[in-house]
Amino acid sequence: MLVSMNWLQQYVDLDSYSADELADLITKGGIEVETVEQLNKGISGVVIGHVLSCEQHPDADKLNICRVDIGEEEPVQIICGAANIAAGQYVAVAKVGAVLPGNFKIKKAKLRGEASHGMICSLQELGIESKLVHKEYADGIFVFSDDVTPGEDALHYLNLNDEILELGLTPNRADAMNMIGVAYEVGAVLNRSIELPSPELVRSEENAQDYVSVQIENEDDNPYYGATVIKNVTIASSPQWLINRLVSAGIRPINNVVDITNYVLLEYGQPLHAFDYDRFGSKEVVIRRAAEGEKIVTLDDTERTLSSDHLVITNGSKPVAVAGVMGGADSEVQQNTTTILLEAAYFDSKLVRKASKDLGLRSDSSARFEKGIDRNRVIGASERAAQLIQEIAGGTVLKGTAEQGDRTVEGKEVSIEVTRINQVLGTEISETEVAAIFERLQFSYQNFGGTFTVQVPPRRPDITISEDLIEEVGRLYGYDNVPATLPITESTPGQLSDYQKKRRRVRRALEGAGLYQTVTYSLTSPSKRVFFSNETTDAIRLAMPMSEERSELRTSLLPHLLEVAQYNKNRQLENLAFYETASVFLPEGELPKEQEHLAGVVSGLWQEHLWQKEKKPVDFFVVKGILEELAVEFGVEDRLTFARADEPKLHPGRTAAVHLDDELIGYIGQLHPEVEKELDLSETYVFEINLEALLKADVDHLKYKKLPRFPSVTRDVALVVNESLEAGQVKRVIEEAGGAKLVEINLFDVYQGEHLEEGKKSLAFSLRYYNPEQTLTEEEVKKAHDRVLTAVEEQFGAALRS
Incomplete structure (x- = not known):
């Protein structure tokens, strides 16, 4: 949810709070503010200009010489190449010395021999995303309406002095997916009153019921549906304030009627849909389940096949909208529309979610229906939209509403004791403080000796049990005010075991040597399960594998490490040094034995000092030295030995078995040339050892020797x-x-x-x-x-x- 600070200011007094301060308070109150975005992306020096004259450039067909009044003593000459530039327009002008997004500075210039003192700007050049620009101005400069004054700050008129809070809402906080819900939340957090819109309509004497009737076949699917009829509508562009509100919320303006429904969606959280009454096809609205295989062409001009799991709005015979998801193309509002049938309804969230998923249609409307809307706000939203259509589009609102179903529902009652609140939070909050918090939330309540019975408003469907009320009290009381105490317990503090400490020493030693840690899958394919010849041939296969590539448990780390090497080699990374400490799985009875291994892959140059013209490629002894350093780290350097070995996947003359005392714990060597060729790798050295054997080896206590006193x-x-x-x-x-x-x-x-x-x-x-x-x-x-x-x-x- 994107929240405009300028828009929010209309409901709550924010004068003493910056956007960052408010974001911090909202986050501490339980709703995370993910980002705070400045719409002014470093812009300065952009004013409103009045194009006094516009003549074609004598030496360029696509350039125009414009005389522009920018509120200074004399008009300035600006060369403009926009196709829609014309005399008499009010435009956004970046004066000489202005700065546009990307630190682009405007200077005096000459274009084909003519001086240009500034730049007439498009919305994109002012930092507004192309997808949010009205199609009328998508390929040219932006033109203001006539009620502006040359020389005034253009950013103010375009709302580019605004700041946007992006709320990271969890699914249970659908109440904050609209500006009124955010206003309730901010008012509670700041302990300030809020002012909400109160629509006032002037209705005609004609009755809406004479123009349309509503029939709901199953009120479980659609508990309420209301249709308002508005005549004499003029479709045009929206006023700038409305465009600004939509753009700040990430919605592209289309026309005044559609923009109003989107505006009310953002303000009230109530999805609305405007049908062209004359294209609707009948005087009745029937809401029913779709027939199997029934088809509809939606607003995106795509034909979609419906099923009986989908709820549709019909004209009595054919679908004209998928309920809560998207309207149909046949009845959409067009430039010549004069009569509107305005839908305001409450649909079952499960049906909307099912249709949205099945049809691959995710809209702002479906997102809100899926999470749950406030049924008591449906009529208010409809009246707000009708009022705005009346004011902006000149519509005449007919008397009454064609409807079926109950408009409102009662809120739930939830009780909680103050003692229980303090017991859970570890606080000493008084009854008076709890009552004040419920008042800040605008929850009505009754207090019977410390037991609060709260009437939860329908706008907060997330509050259903007493623990929800405890959370509300806790977050508004302030989690910072909850005392920090240690739990009373006899258990000892957590700490790393000796084995875990040693494992960390292994990782530090390897990373200090220049190797990068990797993490690969424990699940593998039959062809990559084993690497060395002495590994078991018995497979540990999953009962229900996701795929054949992840069907068995691995017995060696190297196959997947080599995949990592391949991946990097294919991206032109030649010098590779990776290691992994992880478990392999060895068949042993009913359940496999889990054993921790250490493996590594090294290739390319080990050292490179270009200024000394020195390059040292990796060889057997580099990798051997890595293991020897580990042996020194754990005090077993005299017990770790290397013996020549033969392994089918390793080089016949550069392979050694690694022994700890007399126990074989792993192998080290160069990949066999045929394996290197198969994997498309250059000369590559690998090692894999039983890490548990190394870390669990008995080691004598460290003994110090005297400094030598005699010569050797x-x-x-x-x-x-x-x-x-x-x-x-x-x-x-x-x-x-x-x-x-x-x-x-x-x-x-x-x-x-x-x-x-x-x-x-x-x-x-x-x-x-x-x-x-x-x-x-x-x-x-x-x-x-x-x-x-x-x-x-x-x-x-x-x-x-x-």
């Missing part, structure tokens, strides 16, 4: 071994043989080629020896180093490289 000794050794031997195996043997004094081992070179026999390679390690108690002697170092050389020779046949 470093020895480098190059060992010639079989090329099939893994460096990790050699490193483990060196570590065992070196003893306590060997504190650090680093592989710094691997060599194959010239000066080595075929089938051999050289592994170069740097070994650091240290004794925390005293300075190492050469003898101690030699003894430990000899043990290392002996061990690798005995176990692997390793020889020192000469």
